[in-house]
Amino acid sequence: MATLFIAQHNLEAMLERLRRKAEVHGPVRGEDGVVRFAELIHGILPDLSAIRTLLPPKKYLLHPRETILKYTSEAGYQLPSESVPPLILFGLHPCDLAGINYLDRIFLGEDPDPLYAARRSALTLIGVSCTPDEFCSCHLYPSPLKALSDLFLNSVKGGFAISSGSPRGEELLEVLKDIVEERDINVPEDTRRFFGHAVSAQVRPELDATLPEWQELADACLGCGACSLCCPTCSCFDVLEFGGLDGRSAVRVRQWDNCLFKCHAEVAGGMSFRKNRAERFRYRYRHKYRGFGPLQGIPACVGCGRCRVVCPAGLDLRPLAARLEEITP
Amino acid sequence: MRRLRLAIAGLTACSGCQLLLLNCEDELPELLEQFEFHFFPLACSPALLEGEYDAALVEGCISMPHEKELLLELRRRSVYLIALGTCAVWGGVAALRNGESRELLRQQVYGQSPVASETFEPLPLQSVVHVDAVVAGCPPEKEELLRLLADLARGVLPVDIDYSVCAECRMKENLCLLTERDTLCLGPLTLGGCGARCPNMSVPCEGCRGPVPECNLHKALEIYEQKGFDRTTVLARLRRFCPGWKL
């Protein structure tokens, strides 16, 4: 079948052309060994062998801490005027693409979040195929989430089969046309991932609070928050307001939050609706595998494996999910 | 608008937390518009307690009778009393040897020479008076101190932090010094708010801000043990800033 192909040795030339359009970020292994999405400046190639970055690409859409409103006594509350330059994310794995698809469904729903919407529309997504490791479970959970990208690079012998998934992708192909050629190659269909498959409509029974696993998880959890901070779809945030010293100005910020933290379910006066950690684990489980609100029934786990990899106690929700969601690998 | 009347006092401590305020050079003119630093012996003399205070910010633990008197006096005169810094909140470095014989400690330090003032086992402020809010850290972050003052100016107290240093460290996308380098990083047990100041520089967290709410000491000790740090070592490290750590 005739497919567009870009040779491995043309990767640098491709990045060079992309950089003429916008700043390009991709997975880069730092001197400390940590793989992060960072700017791919001239001479730096993305680390396409890395299975996962420490933080997912959500950091580009929802900053760990960001100003969402500014206040002055003269002008009242105002949305921050942030200029959002275009950005190309290169080397996104299908799980991270599905993660962005999930965040889009939350933040670009009926009532789009202004900051998210601005940043999202400035973002061009270039995906790349990968080989899951033992922590990945992208092939386990049927999910309606889609690994949508503007361009997708499927690894084949000597380079990548390249396909466009949007008008923006078509535009980029135009820029790349001198290094892209048409070839007759067989692109293996990525059958391992369930993204795009329908979930069963079957309503799951309520979670059984008496299962011993909840308490076992709670007892072993340090409460450090790494699992959700590093999760591509965890997007709970706390909202804080800081008054200026002048007494007339203020900023309101939102900051990544975690459902395992003490204050997550507290209301005024200090009463909490989830006092113990076992209850919070059920909450986390419910969110990850069954979804909230408008996304009820849509699992939020894209199987990237980050929560398991970063947990200092090595906690893993997968065995429980396999049982409770009756997932057969 | 009326300027808030503040008392800034130091008890047994290094004065570093009070210096933090004096180091806010850029903000001092603005602070002076909002606050009257009426009692601030480190910065201005004469310093006499007089009338009532909107808030007292107290650095240090109490280890001498006159400190206890001063603290009670500040409490009586102040709407809010704030423990400023880890010594005031948890006891801090001065309380490092709590639980050991005072007489022995005295001899180790002063030998046979007479000691001018009577001392007792250092205590955090809350063991003597009601504390309305705390700002932990050795020293606290300048940003936190300024935020506290901005809050006081609006008649509120700062919102409690419920996350550990780990959370902020992850947000910074740092290398995890505990899981990847097997160091004795106290991040998972330590109250956040410092922006992971030490791990940002690849230095393991020393636990200077004291325990995070609901920390899981039991499990953490198990993990540290797997990395070759026995319980005694970990507890000794934790107790440098907060003698209250117990199994």
Add this chain to the structure above:
Amino acid sequence: MNSHLPIPAVVAAIRPLAVDTSLLTLHTEPGHPVASSFLPGQFLQLSLPGVGEIPLSYCGVPSRDGSIELCIRHVGHVTTPLKSAAPGDAVGVRGPFGHGFPLSAYAGQDLLLIAGGLGIAPLRSLLLTLLKQRELWGRLTLLYGARETGALMFLDELLEFQRRGVIELQLTVDRPGYCINGPPECRVALLPALLEQLALEPGRTCAAICGPPVVYPLLVSRLRLLGVADDRIHLSLERRMKCGVGLCGHCAVGTRLCCVDGPVFSFAELAGIEGALV
């Protein structure tokens, strides 16, 4: 309308309702939906500049002139400094958010309103709304309990409605308190006790409940004993809605979000959901 951006409002009046609770009247842009088009049981987000933002149930009825009534208990980070609010103070409001009480389903029904403590706020909004078209509904009964007589709010108004015969009113307090001249016929008992001797026709009664979470399980089980069906019992749940628009994740009840799916839920929707009523 941008639901993420608070619009300016000013404090028009503040008057004490009880020792720790005030009625705050705000004034904002006339005709703005935050003041002019909400259903009882919906909520708004109130911003106190430099301090923070909190969700609050509407306590009054929609207005054309931009006024909003809110019932504030001064116990939290934002509500404590509001104690010293004065007319003219600047605040911010955005809303309305969520789902309120199902007024359309109430047509022709007997309505049983049950309020505990501060829960009177959204139920007052509901009551005032119902009274605007009194002829549309059958019996209107309000059961209202508070800690002590001094904590019963809007008493003059409620007693007046009772005197005019437009509502049936039953009051109770947990303890007598210091108010010697308590309102007439106020019992000393916990709120669910008022349901013990209540005669109602379960097939044509809808219950609307708002109170401290601790009373919900008992109230619901009493109503079920009286034969009221689960889908005729509506409860307003208190959760910490930080964004109000289904994003921040703080207010989930089971897999529902209190801010967009609630805060008013029928008990049929909540039955079996862990943590919904506790």
